[in-house]
Amino acid sequence: MDEITITAPADFHVHVRQGKMCELVTPHVHQGGIRTAYVMPNLVPPISSAERALEYREELRRLAPDVEWLMTLYLGPDITPEEIRKAAKVGISGVKSYPRGVTTNSSAGIEDYGVYYPVFKAMEEEGLVLNLHGEVPSDPEKNISVLNAEKLFLTHLRKLAADFPKLRVVLEHATTAEAIECVTSLPSNVACTITAHHLSLTVDAVVGQPYHFCKPIAKEPRDRQALQSAVLSGNPKFFLGSDSAPHPSGSKHPHIQENAAPTACAAGVYTSPFLVPLVAHLLEGFGALDKLEGFVSSHGRTFYGVPAEKGKRDVRLRRTGKEGGMVPGLIRGEGAEVVPFWAGKQLGWEIIS
Numbered sequence: 210m211d212e213i214t215i216t217a218p219a220d221f222h223v224h225v226r227q228g229k230m231c232e233l234v235t236p237h238v239h240q241g242g243i244r245t246a247y248v249m250p251n252l253v254p255p256i257s258s259a260e261r262a263l264e265y266r267e268e269l270r271r272l273a274p275d276v277e278w279l280m281t282l283y284l285g286p287d288i289t290p291e292e293i294r295k296a297a298k299v300g301i302s303g304v305k306s307y308p309r310g311v312t313t314n315s316s317a318g319i320e321d322y323g324v325y326y327p328v329f330k331a332m333e334e335e336g337l338v339l340n341l342h343g344e345v346p347s348d349p350e351k352n353i354s355v356l357n358a359e360k361l362f363l364t365h366l367r368k369l370a371a372d373f374p375k376l377r378v379v380l381e382h383a384t385t386a387e388a389i390e391c392v393t394s395l396p397s398n399v400a401c402t403i404t405a406h407h408l409s410l411t412v413d414a415v416v417g418q419p420y421h422f423c424k425p426i427a428k429e430p431r432d433r434q435a436l437q438s439a440v441l442s443g444n445p446k447f448f449l450g451s452d453s454a455p456h457p458s459g460s461k462h463p464h465i466q467e468n469a470a471p472t473a474c475a476a477g478v479y480t481s482p483f484l485v486p487l488v489a490h491l492l493e494g495f496g497a498l499d500k501l502e503g504f505v506s507s508h509g510r511t512f513y514g515v516p517a518e519k520g521k522r523d524v525r526l527r528r529t530g531k532e533g534g535m536v537p538g539l540i541r542g543e544g545a546e547v548v549p550f551w552a553g554k555q556l557g558w559e560i561i562s
Contacts, residue, residue, distance in 0.1 A: 213526045215515035218485050218505040221246035222240040222381055222402050222450030227252050233542030234455045235272035242485030242560050244522040245277040245515055255283035259296040267323050279538035281305045283424060284319055306455035308346055333376040343380045344425055355426045359384055363391045370395045382452045384425045386435035392446055401510045402450025406478045406550055409493045419461040420548050424476040440504050441497040448509035456497040480550045483536060489526055489558040526558045534559045546549055
């Protein structure tokens with residue numbers, strides 16, 4: 210086929226930042242084919258109240274009015290059962306948990322899930338989704354690193370699923386075969402997002418390339434194969450969450466100053482401006498193009514209870530010609546810039562409407 214029509218694609222994990230970067234990247238969500246976007250709350254300071262989440266949503270609506278923005282709260286001391294009930298009344302969709310210090314803007318993250326059991330109970334009762342960044346903090350003395358942090362987190366996932374059987378839980382941006390196996394084994398209230406870049410990358414492609422570096426880091430070829438197989442299976446537990454995470458190009462490279470240590474490389478891969486064509490390109494590459502609509506629309510929408518208005522928000526793709534589908538090397542706006550994933554490469558699909 211040379212054209213594909215997809216019903217209202219949805220991205221159930223996206224970062225659109227704040228300030229000048231937010232102004233630059235927020236319209237890219239619609240440009241990349243997404244009609245419903247589930248927004249992460251790790252701003253500075255984090256979004257920890259329903260009131261702040263609604264203010265942020267209004268800002269995003271101003272910048273991209275054709276996108277349905279679903280809002281989340283940042284799990285921390287300010288999130289109480291009372292705040293959960295308030296959030297449910299005003300349409301907040303979920304709560305994101307970050308283990309402290311594992312990724313961008315996670316210094317306010319949690320260290321003990323047990324402390325938040327009353328919050329999780331309120332979420333279970335009110336129908337909010339718990340979104341889990343599935344890593345444990347690195348600890349050299351315990352041989353914990355970015356390479357095994359996700360595997361070691363899965364015991365927490367299993368316990369939360371057992372203790373809250375009616376709470377919808379999403380393991381975000383899975384990167385390992387063990388994560389896929391774990392989510393598959395758990396009941397239907399547990400699901401999993403998979404990013405476009407993790408369907409493409411292994412750790413070898415990250416080494417030496419800062420624009421491929423993200424948290425969780427891409428793993429071994431067997432892990433990438435497990436992610437691809439999960440999509441190929443058509444299992445509705447697995448759906449798109451891009452974790453598209455823009456950073457200024459300068460923050461992706463260490464800065465060196467006299468009498469100071471070099472800065473760290475920011476963790477994040479940016480895919481929003483061409484997300485749906487990228488996913489189509491990747492899925493076709495491993496024989497799963499027929500699973501595209503389920504992966505980028507219906508599976509996630511069903512899990513979250515966010516139905517599409519059929520026909521009104523469809524996205525049409527067509528195969529690119531020799532000159533089409535080129536990913537730009539740099540995207541600039543007023544006071545902000547970002548280097549996208551696969552800069553300078555050509556995609557096999559493009560959006561035509």
